[in-house]
Amino acid sequence: MRRLLLPVLLASCCVALPGSPHLERRASPRPVFAHVVQGNFQNYSEADYADDFKLAQEAGIDAFALNVGRDPTDPAQLAKAFSAAKSSSFKLFFSFDMNYYSKPGSSDAILSDYLGKYGGHDAHFLYNGKVFVSTFSGEVSGTFLDGAGSFAESNAKWTDLLAKAKTAIGKDIHFVPDWNDVNLVAQNKWGGGVMSWAAWGDKGRTTTMMTASDQAYIAAASKANLAYLAPVAAFFSVHVAAGNNYVLNSNGFLLPKHYADLIALSPGPAYAELLSWNDFGESHYLGPVRASAGVPSGATAYADAQHDHLPMLWLSAYYNIWFKSGSPPPISTECVVWWYRPHPAKASASSDPLSAPQYAETLDDKVFAAIFVPQGSKARKVVITAGGQAQSQDVKEGVNLVSVGFQAGKTSVSLIDSLNKALLSGSGADIVATPSTFDFNVRSYILPEDATASCLPHPLRVFSSGRTTHTHMSQEMLR
Structure with missing residues (x-):
């Protein structure tokens, strides 16, 4: 074969x-x-x-x-x-x-x-x-x-x-x-x-x-x-x-x-x-x-x-x-992926020739985040600022899926340790109340580094011991 x-x-x-x-x-x-x-x-x-x-x-x-x-x-x-x-x-x-x-x-x-x-x-x-x-x-x-x-x-x-x-x-x-x-x-x-x-x-x-x-x-x-x-x-x-x-x-x-x-x-x-x-x-x-x-x-x-x-x-x-x-891979270091739409689902657009998309009302106005916490991590909570309002939730080892409601304003995410210090922190585009045109596409971000800067066109990076190292593709012969 x-x-x-x-x-x-x-x-x-x-x-x-x-x-x-x-x-x-x-x-x-x-x-x-x-x-x-x-x-x-x-x-x-x-x-x-x-x-x-x-x-x-x-x-x-x-x-x-x-x-x-x-x-x-x-x-x-x-x-x-x-x-x-x-x-x-x-x-x-x-x-x-x-x-x-x-x-x-x-x-x-x-x-x-x-x-x-x-x-x-x-x-x-x-x-x-x-x-x-x-x-x-x-x-x-x-x-x-x-x-x-x-x-x-x-x-x-x-x-x-x-x-x-x-x-x-x-x-x-x-x-x-x-x-x-x-x-x-x-x-x-x-x-x-x-x-x-x-x-x-x-x-x-x-x-x-x-x-x-x-x-x-x-x-x-x-x-x-x-x-x-x-x-x-x-x-x-x-x-x-x-x-x-x-x-x-x-x-x-x-x-x-x-x-x-x-x-x-x-x-x-x-x-x-x-x-x-x-x-x-x-x-x-x-x-x-x-x-x-x-x-x-x-x-x-x-x-x-x-x-x-x-x-x-x-x-x-x-x-x-x-x-x-067949097995969830072990997590080696803290990482946060987060995403959201740039305006509320029921927003009115000031100058869009098209109406709001059909079924827009089925979408939740939320910031979604996936927080990866390795064994032995000092991470204790994630703080998500969605529209200027900070909300926190405890995190534990493994993959933590967290969402918070949003409103218009500034948006950021911080992963906080047991000493109340930020292990990771980053901001995203502002959420607007009244867009000029409807925009139901998602903006997504990654911490430690924003993916736009770190991953295009370079290889995906692995963060270890405070240094940035590059992964190398390997292959094996499988029947």
């Missing part, structure tokens, strides 16, 4: 270095992916790809799911991406956006331009020696392959396409389509897996995000002898046009709590996919907003360097490592 190169468990600013005797590993680590809108990479250089791959590796991500839709820049950009991935030992695979492959002849393009060309590439992700292939949708009318008239006919066309791809590449295909109807899971007859896009729950949700949908998919997949690919996200908001202006509920620490809930499931998902690396329009990106990033024109006001989400990437790293290894 061919062996796969998968990144070893990695360190974040608040996670112990690889090789810790306390870190148990699964016999077969579960891979973690990040969803990429390839069209938003249309201006990337090969160096940009290499930098992104390095950041992803340091966050414990094994591969990018390249969501492709026959963009005219794909030929040139994919050549750069796969070249950079090969040089950095990072992996890529395709997630075909079926909104763009629903016309006659689309399967020919999938085979000639994507799978036939890159399926056998050294940088293509393999799962148990098979070429990993995914989709975005494909289960509803308008997304059927080659303009098929029914779901059954579409699947027959997929069977033909995957057989041709196997012949062209010389390897079996591991097919994991994104079908957002659990009742269709059993229709996957190719023996791979199935994915759901339900990382945020239903529109207008006001209750805590649960794992009921994931458990239903796991049960259906298990019955059909398939694996389940679970989606994970931090937040969602889009504000670009009257018909594309809404938020999805991310209250209650959506990323850390839901990810931990997924990890606790038994049986659990076979793999996880972060939504997303670079979907700037919908604000759920975890990767950098580079000058070369293809931010949609309507989103440039709220998807920029001020709305840095890299701290959320580093937060996800803790859970990525946990998901892959």
